[in-house]
Amino acid sequence: MDEQKIKEISPDEILIETVDLHSAGYRLVAISCTGKDGVELSYSFDKDYDFIHLRVNMDYDTEIESITPIYGYAFLYENEIKELFGVKIKNIIADFHDKLYRISEEAPFKEKEEE
């Protein structure tokens, strides 16, 4: 089973950390988002079965840089997170502008405030 190696970073550090992993030959496995009590992004990477995660915690108003300039194929993950959770991700190379899944409801996975 994979060992759980999670490194917590701030939103500002995402590009530099990702560049380091890319230079070291790591592959992006997935980007995951949890929308409870703010946004929690997990960037998962692998190299020869060494499985590590970068963890970013932020609020919904914070904007984070896209990692597509480094891992081009991250565009699908980032578009999905943007559309489902309403997370602000800037400079996605192929931005679908919330039309990846064509969902009528805005940010359906975002935690709704109690009325």
Add this chain to the structure above:
Amino acid sequence: MGKRTVVPFGPQHPVLPEPIHLDLVLEDEKVIEAIPQIGYVHRGLEKLVDKKDFKQFTYVSERICGICSFMHGAGYCMSVESIMGIEVPERAVFLRTIWAELSRIHSHLLWLGLTADAFGFESLFMHTWRLREQVLDLFEQTTGGRLIFSVCDIGGVRKDITPEMLDKIVSVVTNMDKELRDVTSVFLNDSTVKHRTVGIGLLSKEKALELGAVGPMAKASGIRRDMRTQGYCAYKYLEFEPITAEEGDSYARMQVRIGEIFQAIDLIKQCIEKLPEGDIITKIKGNPKGEHFTRVEQPRGEALYYVKANGTKFLDRFRVRTPTFANVPALLEILKDCDLADVPILILTIDPCISCTER
């Protein structure tokens, strides 16, 4: 430079069992660029963690897809078991592996049949699916279900397999092995099949790595990556090597999948030979608290399952990254510079599962 034309492909097309749309930018008959559009069947199953408790969610995870159903359930259960520190009985671990490898055979045979159908090779399609029926019959006889059989549970499995049934499984897969040699030799040697696959849809090892390809898509480009080698379920007790090829074309991807069918037959026999006696499920107490990332090797490649639990019976998050989702960028790459006539075969060559992608 020829005149550029945009040809819409899908969401309905004879080779597509599920809807996906591509805008194909053509110069004469050559594809210059392919722009994907998904989202026709997005169901938001992951969000159901808000309404179904973590035990009920096993059934939801199995319904992500009808082809990879068992492995989705197993991946979810393994994540929850890791969070809760549950030791799954060894017999259950082996039984899971048997069903997982039977699922691999049925998935690859389904793909081979669809590919033959896409070539217009109807008799080959029928022979392939005739063999696949035997696997579905085994599912039915061991679990009661043919596709979504809900046999995996948190802590183990719900059903045992009798010694008589184990003998029958060995007998069926042994006979299938012989018949498969005849059927797959057509895929590998027939000139019309080779004409449509050899040298078509080339994906170099460097590109496969750069685009994050997984499963047979990556293995056919020489990447020796297979999550089973990490020893989850009973794989740590079994002898096998990942099946790979070097050419990176559609033919190589077919070779890898065919190789994996025969490998799965061997793994099933090894499992049955080594199957220990004992319980099949560990009773669970309490609710999970914590998080876990699990990776398994589905027929289409590496799948990621993430579970985050807060100590109540409802999870904070369940997330799955399916292999097809990871292979879309590689698909867009192999479509570049291909002939328009090859597009249907190239889409099939990644073995797309849109239900998985739009879980």
